[in-house]
Amino acid sequence: MARRGVIRIGQGDIVAGLRKLGVQAGDTMMAHSSLSAFGHVHDGADTVIDACLQAVGPGGTVAMPTLCQKAAERRFELWDPQRSPSDVGRITEVMRRRPEALRSDHATHSVAAIGPLAERITGSHGVAHGRPGPWGPAAFGHGCPWDALYELGAWYVFFGVTFRVNTTRHYIQSRLTEDRLLQAGWRPGVQDGPGGDLARRLRGWLHEGVWPDYDGEAMEARLAQRGLVPYTDIGAARCRAVRTPTMVDAILCILRSEPDQWFGDSFLTWWRDAGSAPTACG
Numbered sequence: 001m002a003r004r005g006v007i008r009i010g011q012g013d014i015v016a017g018l019r020k021l022g023v024q025a026g027d028t029m030m031a032h033s034s035l036s037a038f039g040h041v042h043d044g045a046d047t048v049i050d051a052c053l054q055a056v057g058p059g060g061t062v063a064m065p066t067l068c069q070k071a072a073e074r075r076f077e078l079w080d081p082q083r084s085p086s087d088v089g090r091i092t093e094v095m096r097r098r099p100e101a102l103r104s105d106h107a108t109h110s111v112a113a114i115g116p117l118a119e120r121i122t123g124s125h126g127v128a129h130g131r132p133g134p135w136g137p138a139a140f141g142h143g144c145p146w147d148a149l150y151e152l153g154a155w156y157v158f159f160g161v162t163f164r165v166n167t168t169r170h171y172i173q174s175r176l177t178e179d180r181l182l183q184a185g186w187r188p189g190v191q192d193g194p195g196g197d198l199a200r201r202l203r204g205w206l207h208e209g210v211w212p213d214y215d216g217e218a219m220e221a222r223l224a225q226r227g228l229v230p231y232t233d234i235g236a237a238r239c240r241a242v243r244t245p246t247m248v249d250a251i252l253c254i255l256r257s258e259p260d261q262w263f264g265d266s267f268l269t270w271w272r273d274a275g276s277a278p279t280a281c282g
Helices: 011-021 044-056 072-078 090-097 118-122 145-152 168-183 196-200 216-225 244-257 265-274
Strands: 028-033 061-065 111-114 155-159 231-234 237-243
Touching (some): 011 231, 011 237, 028 044, 028 145, 061 090, 111 118, 155 244, 168 244, 216 237, 216 244
Antiparallel strands (some): 231 237
16 A cells, blocks of 8 residues: 555556657657656556557557666676566566567667567667677667667657666767767777777776766756757656657767867867867757
């Protein structure tokens, strides 16, 4: 029984909130979530998942991050796509355990999805490639789930959490550094060619280096000021949503045009060494 004063919600409340955010039947959506942020949800995590599936049904697809962040440097050694638990919230762990869910094959940044586009979103993660990053070239490489979410125009929904936990931030970081390296003549896998030294200076798996870290919540505020992020309350949870390509394109443009406002000195040195002046963002 829920405690007195705790807000209680059910599946219909979550569906209604998703409608206010813009999610419709047939859509694809990715959700970050905090179950406790809602208050008391009848039947817990399963209700949230069922609400997401109802909101995009029929014909839509729901995805959630099922990241493995524990075990530090042993994550690749211990990884089992069928058994490794998600440690980014109860809802994601219940999602990945559903028999109809497909999970992508990556030890640190896997995604689970249910729906007709689940295979497209998750199926190529194990062979994704070509982009630099602290979790190896596959995490946010070409063919990763975030590529698919971008190409599909998926909604990116935040249930009771902010852009501080926005996994797409790492996709954006990888695309930003890849683009800069390509401008310098870099080619993936070519160590000694043009841009090779720049690539080696970036942070990699168990390898220290520079990386374009930026403040996710400050970036959320920037996009909200532009009217790109609708908000609504579902129970006690402040929720927000944005279309994935809208978010990615806007943030990339802001970062490229205003690097001094977002990056630390070490990455700014790398950025300037890599090439030409940034293009203004409209």
